Amino acid sequence: MSSPFAAYLHFLRVAYLTLCDKNSRGAFTARAPDHYAGKTIFACVFGHLATLVMIAIALTGGIRGLSETAKLVALTLPLFLVLAWETLYVERHESLVGIWKRLSAESEAEQLKRFKRVSRFVWGSYVAFLVGMGAIAARAILEHRASLSS
Numbered sequence: 001m002s003s004p005f006a007a008y009l010h011f012l013r014v015a016y017l018t019l020c021d022k023n024s025r026g027a028f029t030a031r032a033p034d035h036y037a038g039k040t041i042f043a044c045v046f047g048h049l050a051t052l053v054m055i056a057i058a059l060t061g062g063i064r065g066l067s068e069t070a071k072l073v074a075l076t077l078p079l080f081l082v083l084a085w086e087t088l089y090v091e092r093h094e095s096l097v098g099i100w101k102r103l104s105a106e107s108e109a110e111q112l113k114r115f116k117r118v119s120r121f122v123w124g125s126y127v128a129f130l131v132g133m134g135a136i137a138a139r140a141i142l143e144h145r146a147s148l149s150s
Contacts, residue, residue: 054132
């Protein structure tokens with residue numbers, strides 16, 4: 001891999017294929033495992049961006065004086081950009097066939113390690129999002145307490 005971003009993108013593709021495979025076996029068999037895997041990867045990627053933004057807001061207090069329209073655009077524009085990026089570069093990329101051939105040739109132990117790594121990635125993404133929400137809540141509480149004392 002040439003860069004950390006390329007490694008991240010490759011891991012997202014591996015995670016997508018792993019989730020597709022995981023959702024098509026076992027007790028939970030989705031009607032469209034690739035659809036649910038795509039939603040999960042989208043949620044993780046958007047959660048990563050949202051977490052960074054929430055921590056930045058918590059540290060700086062955000063940009064005061066934005067109109068409601070600007071706030072709505074600031075929320076929805078990244079959502080659509082991540083959706084388009086994830087669909088084009090993760091779900092529909094031509095390298096998925098080659099990656100799947102390599103993944104399906106793995107031993108049971110390697111597949112289990114990959115399933116665990118992807119599960120930690122998904123749950124870690126959700127936990128990071130909750131940490132970002134907690135940072136904003138902490139900022140709001142601290143600002144409220146400061147306004148009461150002054």
